[in-house]
Amino acid sequence: MSDPAKSLEAVTADVITCRACPRLVEWRETVAKNKRAAFAHEDYWGRPLPGFGDPNAHMLIVGLAPAAHGGNRTGRIFTGDRSGDWLFGSLYRTGWANQPDSHHIGDGLRLEDAYITAAVRCAPPANKPTTEERDNCHNYLVRELELLNRVQVIVALGSFAWSSCLRAAVDVGAVVPRPRPRFGHLAETDLGRYHLLGSYHPSQQNTFTGKLTEAMLDAVFQRARER
Secondary structure (H helix, E strand, O other): OOHHHHHHHHHHHHHHHOOOOOHHHHHHHHHHHHOHHHHHHOOOOOOOOOOOEOOOOOOOOOOOOOOOHHHHHHHHOOOOOOHHHHHHHHHHHHHOEEEOOOOOOOOOEEEEEEEEEHHHHHHHHHHHHHHHHHHHHHHHEEEEEEHHHOOOOOEEHHHHHHHHHHHHHHHOOOOOOOOOOOOOOOOOOEEEOOOOEEEOOOOOHHHHOOOOOOOHHHHHHHHHOOO
16 A cells, blocks of 8 residues: 555655646745735745645545645644634634644644645735636645545534635545535535545635634534544
8 A cells, every 4th residue: 555645745746846737836826926015034935836735544635725824834734823823722622732832843743643735835915816816726636535544534614615626526436425515614414435625715804704713613623523
């Protein structure tokens, strides 16, 4: 049996060298060059982001895309921004991570039985990738699902990720019910091979307005533990 960690390294190598989407390449590199004033002293990653976590994971978490001054800066998904603060705080409280903070690569963070990735691997302008950009990244998610062969639960952060997860699950042999399952917070559906759970994305738009609370996010990962 092949080592999933080594196989995922091959996906990582393909992801970080990808230049398939000219608009995203220009945006991520412009952000990395101009920087935000608060991070002017830092070297930005400025490339696509691979997944991160336990190669023998039971749970896969799928987000939308890296943040321009978060993952696009630090080089690790959901690291260095407010969304990541919420996500990893919840994963720590519910037993999926060894610490509640994610600031930079090498900060000691470990995911326990979980793996995190995104539907789109480059930071998009206004956090809105196009359909073509989504499709260009689709095969990376499919390859990760094929290699993460112990995954039983997929948590989709937001409706964009929910749709991407359904498409990728079909490509690896899962069965999507008809009518097509609708996204919602704590929505769930049985795909045969996987159990898909929905969660509002921990974006500032959702957390600042109270649409998503810490208790609501914790409930998702507690539910994932039960599957």
